[in-house]
Amino acid sequence: MRAVIVAAAVAFIVSLLLTPVAIRVFTALKAGQPIRSLGLASNEGKKGTPAMGGVVFIVATLIAYVAGHVALTTLPERQIAQEKPTMTALVLLGLLVFCGAVGFVDDFLKVRRRNSDGLSAKGKLLGQAIIGTGFGIAALYVASTNGQTVVSENISFIRDISWLNVGKVGSVIVFVFVITAMSNGVNLTDGLDGLATGASTLVLGAYALIGYWQYRHWCADETYARANEYCYQVRDPLEIAMIAAAAAGACVGFLWWNTSPARIFMGDVGALGLGALIGGLAVVTRTTLLSILIGGLFFIITITWVIQIVSYRTTGRRVFRMVPLHHHFELAGWSEVNIVVRFWTIAGVCVAAGLGLFYSDFLAAVG
Secondary structure: OHHHHHHHHHHHHHHHHHHHHHHHHHHHOOOEOOOOOOOOHHHOOOOOOEOOOHHHHHHHHHHHHHHHHHHHOOOOHHHHOOOOOOHHHHHHHHHHHHHHHHHHHHHHHHHHHOOOOOOOHHHHHHHHHHHHHHHHHHHHHOOOOOOOOOOOOEEEOOOEEEEEEOHHHHHHHHHHHHHHHHHHHHHHHOOOOOHHHHHHHHHHHHHHHHHHHHHHOEOOOHHHHHHOOOOEOOOOHHHHHHHHHHHHHHHHHHHHHHOOOOOOOOHHHHHHHHHHHHHHHHHHOOOOOOHHHHOHHHHHHHHHHHHHHHHHHHHOOOOOOOOOHHHHHHHOOOOHHHHHHHHHHHHHHHHHHHHHHHHHHHHHHHO
16 A cells, blocks of 8 residues: 555655646747637637646656555565566556657647647547557557466456457457547546546546555455455556556646646646546456446546537537537536536546445455
């Protein structure tokens, strides 16, 4: 637990202190966020606010991960087994960094062109698909010394569903889909000050708890596995908990400067990176389907966006005033802060419900 707390604390401090430095640097470089004229009250006064702030919490997460491993050297023998970086960590941090890099290119093009046209939608999807495929193959084919891979060939809910085996190719496809869907879900949510950052913090916090719980009831822990029939067949759960906690702590530090009125935006570099990390956490903890509930706010915003697009293209009618969904409520007269707080509440309820299901499954199994 000490390593997880250290990772979260270091990430928070680094992000909190580094963000104002990034604000000054990006302001000096005139890397302001181009704002489209959509007639939204939330857009007023935001033109020129520094973008690409996601670089800060990505860097903070990486530093905190290293700090967590330093803390591991002081822990009992049972925990030192994960002292060295693992394939699980390489997959999760790789998704964060490389999908963040796709977002960075998008943000850079927007700033350079002085408009909101960055990478095309196809360009983003292609980048996410290539990255997801690469790390998906590594997660499925590179096994540990005991033969266990980072992800399995089964679809999972709270654990692997034995009768839902999709094979190696199918597993990689599912991996790519989850990474792409969650990455774009967080990106769609990033439209109001602090909205995506706060919601991501809640989801990442949930995965830190899930990862640590799985570590305490891990099948690789022979002491626990011998005494209990129920354990979690996951790989490197302590690594999972550290990375999720580090990312959550980094988001909290960034949120200090990103909340209304935002002095910096996370940009696509942050949104795409965070979303990919959350998707990766869902797959490696064997909670792929449960992630729909844990990341419920992202799912709601994504599905309403899809409904709007399908409806408009097939019937010429809009179901909502504007998408993503938070803009619908802006046009309905809600204030930005009101929307953000209420959406955070929805995200919190979804996270609580997801954790409740996760824990109730454990109680049912050991009861």
